[in-house]
Amino acid sequence: MIVFDNVAKRYPGGYTALAGVSFEIRHGELVVLSGHSGAGKSTLLKLIPAIERPTAGTVLINGQDVSRLPRRAVPYLRRNLGLMLQESKLLTDRSVFENVMLPLVITGHPPGDAAKRVAAALERVGLGGRGREMPLGLSGGEQQRVAIARAIVNRPSILIADEPTAHLDPAYADEIAALFKSFNSAGVTVLVSTHDANLFAANKPRRLVLAKGLLTEGA
Ligand code: ADP
Numbered sequence: 001m002i003v004f005d006n007v008a009k010r011y012p013g014g015y016t017a018l019a020g021v022s023f024e025i026r027h028g029e030l031v032v033l034s035g036h037s038g039a040g041k042s043t044l045l046k047l048i049p050a051i052e053r054p055t056a057g058t059v060l061i062n063g064q065d066v067s068r069l070p071r072r073a074v075p076y077l078r079r080n081l082g083l084m085l086q087e088s089k090l091l092t093d094r095s096v097f098e099n100v101m102l103p104l105v106i107t108g109h110p111p112g113d114a115a116k117r118v119a120a121a122l123e124r125v126g127l128g129g130r131g132r133e134m135p136l137g138l139s140g141g142e143q144q145r146v147a148i149a150r151a152i153v154n155r156p157s158i159l160i161a162d163e164p165t166a167h168l169d170p171a172y173a174d175e176i177a178a179l180f181k182s183f184n185s186a187g188v189t190v191l192v193s194t195h196d197a198n199l200f201a202a203n204k205p206r207r208l209v210l211a212k213g214l215l216t217e218g219a
């Protein structure tokens with residue numbers, strides 16, 4: 001369901017972030033992507049929702065070649081994806097509820113059902129009844145849980161998260177990892193990057209390891 005076939009990504013300016021990366025992630029897997037800073041993790045994740053396009057090679061998502069997807073088809077691709085990337089910050093001038101509602105507003109979801117889904121998503125991440133609060137009034141761990149609720153409110157089949165525990169205390173990080181695990185147990189395919197080797201260790205996840213743009217483990 002996620003297939004990378006000999007994927008390379010060279011940024012304008014000539015920097016090669018990924019070189020000939022190939023792997024396959026099947027439906028329902030939980031996969032941890034690790035590697036040092038600058039190894040290409042964010043780049044790899046951004047190729048999946050077509051935020052970046054590969055310079056060479058093929059990226060297939062649910063059988064669809066997203067490396068050659070026309071721009072107008074990208075919103076449809078993203079409907080099936082839950083995204084928690086570096087650039088997906090919470091809007092600090094909107095309530096928790098409005099933040100989680102955002103993806104449903106963008107896809108033109110009927111408002112009544114959207115409100116129910118938002119409530120369910122907040123409940124799911126342990127923030128039931130906290131919708132009226134503002135993001136900056138929450139702890140770092142709670143803010144990340146809002147971001148998770150926003151990522152899953154569309155009920156995506158694939159959840160992708162880039163360093164979701166980067167700035168969190170270990171106890172909060174474990175809570176976030178447990179949430180990802182629970183979505184995975186409910187059938188969601190999860191791909192999460194981290195440089196914390198201990199995260200998910202108890203679940204013995206499949207690991208993909210990147211080093212300087214090359215996949216050195218897990219293919
Ligand atoms: P990681 O997420 O593992 O830290 P990245 O994918 O962010 O790695 O970056 C891989 C390499 O690509 C780094 O050397 C980075 O500087 C470079 N890079 C990332 N984004 C861009 C960009 N938009 N333009 C040019 N170079 C970039």
Ligand code: ADP
Pocket residue numbers: 117118120121124152153154155156182183186187188
């Ligand atoms: P189902 O329809 O059986 O609940 P889905 O395929 O729609 O299953 O979603 C898979 C799982 O993802 C759900 O069982 C639930 O654990 C979680 N999930 C995704 N989106 C939501 C949401 N908006 N509210 C609550 N749980 C959600």
